[in-house]
Amino acid sequence: MDLTSAYTPYTLNSMVQYLPIDRTFAALADPTRRGILERLGQGSATISDLAGPFEMSLTGMKKHVQLLEDAGPTTTEKIGRTRRCSAGPRRLEDVQDWMDGYRLMLEERLDRFGELLERTQGEAER
Amino acid sequence: MDLTSAYTPYTLNSMVQYLPIDRTFAALADPTRRGILERLGQGSATISDLAGPFEMSLTGMKKHVQLLEDAGPTTTEKIGRTRRCSAGPRRLEDVQDWMDGYRLMLEERLDRFGELLERTQGEAER
Numbered sequence: 667m668d669l670t671s672a673y674t675p676y677t678l679n680s681m682v683q684y685l686p687i688d689r690t691f692a693a694l695a696d697p698t699r700r701g702i703l704e705r706l707g708q709g710s711a712t713i714s715d716l717a718g719p720f721e722m723s724l725t726g727m728k729k730h731v732q733l734l735e736d737a738g739p740t741t742t743e744k745i746g747r748t749r750r751c752s753a754g755p756r757r758l759e760d761v762q763d764w765m766d767g768y769r770l771m772l773e774e775r776l777d778r779f780g781e782l783l784e785r786t787q788g789e790a791e792r
Numbered sequence: 793m794d795l796t797s798a799y800t801p802y803t804l805n806s807m808v809q810y811l812p813i814d815r816t817f818a819a820l821a822d823p824t825r826r827g828i829l830e831r832l833g834q835g836s837a838t839i840s841d842l843a844g845p846f847e848m849s850l851t852g853m854k855k856h857v858q859l860l861e862d863a864g865p866t867t868t869e870k871i872g873r874t875r876r877c878s879a880g881p882r883r884l885e886d887v888q889d890w891m892d893g894y895r896l897m898l899e900e901r902l903d904r905f906g907e908l909l910e911r912t913q914g915e916a917e918r
Contacts, residue, residue: 684823685823688821688822688823689821691817691818691820691821692817692818692821694817694887694890695814695815695817695818695821696814697810697811697814700890703894704894704897707894707897707898707901708897708901709901753898754898757895757898758891758894758895761820761891762891762895764820764826765884765887765888765891768829768830768833768884769883769884769888771830771833771834772833772879772880772883775833775834775835
């Protein structure tokens with residue numbers, strides 16, 4: 667089974683290895699962080715631009731942004747005394763690749779079931 | 793901004809509310825759990841079928857499966873003394889919807905940049 671480039675045969679490893687994709691999924695598992703990405707999708711923003719609408723402290727917002735930066739979908743740049751946050755450069759490709767591979771696998775399996783069912787019905791009608 | 797059906801305007805809530813989609817993303821943020829989904833995508837399996845290749849205790853495997861069942865992409869059924877695990881019925885639609893909405897937003901923004909750039913160049917050449 668080779669799902670996608672993001673697929674690694676975990677079943678062959680006795681030691682679980684955490685991968686960048688784990689960090690991406692974990693970064694997305696929080697409504698505030700998804701909200702930050704949605705906001706940055708509209709245009710770049712400073713930490714305080716972000717903190718305001720989320721009613722969050724600057725320190726709390728910095729932590730969320732740091733996590734998104736480590737995971738990849740956000741970049742930040744220090745300009746004078748402010749930190750400017752932007753979307754990109756990584757666009758969640760690893761997560762999307764895994765999702766595509768999983769959906770494809772389920773669809774192929776459904777197709778095989780469908781074929782089997784048709785064959786069985788064909789034989790029953792004979 | 794209305795991303796998708798999975799989008800909720802978090803910026804309007806001062807209290808962060810965790811949603812089923814958070815649980816789905818968190819369930820996927822682990823290589824063993826993604827491996828279980830990939831295995832179940834091939835066909836249903838008992839807890840011990842799953843535990844073997846992952847070199848994991850039955851108790852450890854049960855916990856991972858429980859988490860996947862709570863999040864939705866896995867169902868289990870007790871048959872006699874064994875627990876049979878299967879893929880479905882939820883196929884990660886909420887995660888996929890969010891991903892689609894986010895990608896669309898970035899693409900639309902790129903398009904707007906492109907149009908602006910063309911207009912600016914057109915004016916400069918005049």
